[in-house]
Amino acid sequence: MKIEKVTFISPELPYWNLVTHAVFPEYGVPVVATLTRDAGYDVKAYVEHIGPIDWDDVMKSDVVCFHAFSSTMPKTIDYIKKIKDVKPEMPIVIGGTHASVMWEDTLQYCDLVVRKEGDETLPEVLDTWKNDGNLSKVLGISYWDHGKVRSTPDRPFTQDFEVIPDLELISGYLNWPRWKLLFKLKMRWQLLQTSRGCxxxxxxxxxxxxxxxxxxLRSIDNIIADIKYQQKLVGSKYFFIVDNHFTVNRQRSKDLLNRIIEEKIQWYGICFTRMEVARDEELLALLKKAQINTLYMGLESFDNxxxxxxxxxxxxxxxxxxxxTIKSHGLRVLGSFVMGSDEDTVQSLRATIQSAIEIDIDYVALFPLSGYPELNSPNIKINRFFLPSWDRLDGTFVMFLPKNMKPSTLQREINNAYKKFYGPKQVMRRLIKGDIWCGLKRIAYNxxxxxxxxxxxxxIKYLESVEGKYYDENDKLIEDMLPEEGIHPAQFPGSSLAAGLERTAITMGGD
Known part of the structure; x- marks a missing residue:
């Protein structure tokens, strides 16, 4: 197969959400695009919220690769149809978390799914196609083979991820001058990864x-080079460290922070971490000195x-x-909360947000409990999903039937919690304390x-129109009323039990 030009597409999220006003690509897109370029291919990436897709250019591709969130699957499907209508033989690849978990379902719309990390997998797929090789030898993929679906074993996780993503591969990435950011109420964030795994x-x-x-772990020299490259490219000082847990290895974190301090890097950093970071006050002091000023912490609840x-x-x-302890070091906390678990009640949700206010957490991000409609779903039973289309699975919408309240009630409680936390009273509290920066940011977050x-x-109106029969007079879920597989768009739920795909027979382990 002739393969020279490879195009990556990441469709825009459909609804207002946590990152609506941020300009940054999903981290994996430029990483895998850069590795594909380094493997000898002509690469262009389109991240739709950064720059428009040039469809004439896309149609010149030899392979098109989509990064798809669950919420962008409807648009991804439409875009694939648009391509296939013009070039029906164009190979289509889909990767990302949705494709990895719901791979059987995703294969209805594409030729091949890259599961989990794509760093090594996608270049190997392209080389195999290019050399008319055997895909069954490529680990970590699911694909069509003469009307059958085949799925190879998972690839071991990548150990070497020293690549510095080439952000100029993204169409329009540099076309965001300050006036445009201000006019569109956007803020540019740079992404940085220093480790993988949790x-x-x-x-x-x-x-x-x-x-x-x-x-x-990624090498410290490579991390420093990445920071300097990004700052030179766009001049932004705002960096989001996307590691699942930045401070797992405390000594290594200290070594990196000391290097950042030695290099006199001027930036404003945010990182993910957990409460255990407070056990090491030396580390907290270094975080502050290295200008990683905000800790994004998965607090989840104040109910034991x-x-x-x-x-x-x-x-x-x-x-x-x-x-x-953390706040005594002058660090800010962005607390993330998961709402609507089987132990949650309306009272516990309200108590949690009140505790966040009393403790004086700087910022909050609130998410309804979420998951994927799998036959063996580890988090939400498949018959409790209430998700008529993928576009609502974005961390904003309640898409399941909670145990102790109606879904419309949970959605309202989340909305009211945001309103209370970022309302005028809490803004004024910060301003009166002289914390002008936090007060102004809370106005923006409001x-x-x-x-x-x-x-x-x-x-909420839709939920109210359909939820009533599933709840008793005390708003408790009547589990006997639930349909066998819930309400969701997955024709083939994400589980190896889903072996009955139309026009296919699933074969695990390649040939």
């Missing part, structure tokens, strides 16, 4: 499943029953103590929260 086992989190529990159910290995008392409330308004 050793924890939170019941709701997809990260260990996709990136493994082993903690893999909820924390136990989510397998967070933390307690309300421990959280309060840790947060006090606008962002208003967008989310507006975006979910129609959804």
């Amino acid at each position: 050793p924890y086992d939170c019941s709701f989190c997809i990260a260990p499943r996709e990136l493994g529990r082993a903690y893999r 029953n909820v924390l136990k159910l989510l397998n967070k290995a933390q307690t309300q008392e421990g959280l309060r103590k840790s947060l006090a 606008y962002w929260a208003w967008e989310i409330r507006r975006s979910t308004k129609t959804w």
Whole structure:
């Protein structure tokens, strides 16, 4: 097969969400695009919220690769149809978390799915196609083979990820001058990865499943070179460290932070971490000195029953103590909360947001419990999904039937919690304390929260129109009323049990 030109497409998210006002590509897209370029292919990437897709250019491709979130699957399917209508023989590849988990379902729309990390897998797929080789020897893929679906064993997780993503492969990436950012109410963020994997086992989190529990490290020299490259390219000082848990290896974190300090890097960093970081005050001091000023922490709840159910290995008392220690070092906390578990009630949700206010957490991000409609779903039973289309599975919309409240109630409680936390009273509290920066950011977040409330308004009406028969007079879920497989768009739920694909027979392990 002739393969010279490879195009990557990442469709735009359909609704207002946490990152609506941020300009950055999904991290994996430029990484895999760069590795594909380095393998000798002519590469162009389109990240739709950064720049428009040039369809004339796409049609000149030899292979088109899509990065798809669940919420962008409808648009991805439309785009694939657009390509296939013109070039029906064009090979289409889909990767990303959705494709990895729901691979049987995703294969209805493409020729090949890259599961989990694509760093090594996609270049090997392209070389195999190019040389008319045998795909059954490529680990980590699912694909069509003469009317049958074949799925090879998972590829071991990548150990060497020293590549510095070439952001100029992304069409329009440099076409965001400051006036345009201001006019469109956008903010440019640079992404940085220093490690992969997370050793924890939170019941709701997809990260260990996709990136493994082993903690893999990128070299400090390569990280520093990446930071300097990005700052020189666009001049932005705002960096989001996308590691699942930046401070797992404390000594290594200290070595990296000391190097950042030695290099006199001027930036504003945010990183993901957990409450355990508070046990090491030397590390906290280095985070502050290295200008990683905000810690994005998965707090999830201030209810011990909820924390136990989510397998967070933390307690309300421990959280309060840790947060006090962290804030004593002048660090800000962006607390992430998962709402609607089987231990949650309306009262526990309200108590959690009140605790966040009392503890004086700087910012919050609120998510309804989520997951994928799998036959063996680890988080939400498949018959409790309430998801008529993929586009609502984006971390904003309630898409399942909670145990102790109606889904419309949960959606309203999340909206009201945002309104309370970012409302005028809490903004004024910060301004009166002299924390002008946080006060101004809360004003901006209040606008962002208003967008989310507006975006979910129609959804709440839909939920109210269909949820009633599943709940008793006390708003408790009547599980006997649930349909066998819930309401969801997956024709083939993500499980190896789904062996009855139309026009196919699944063969595990290649030939």
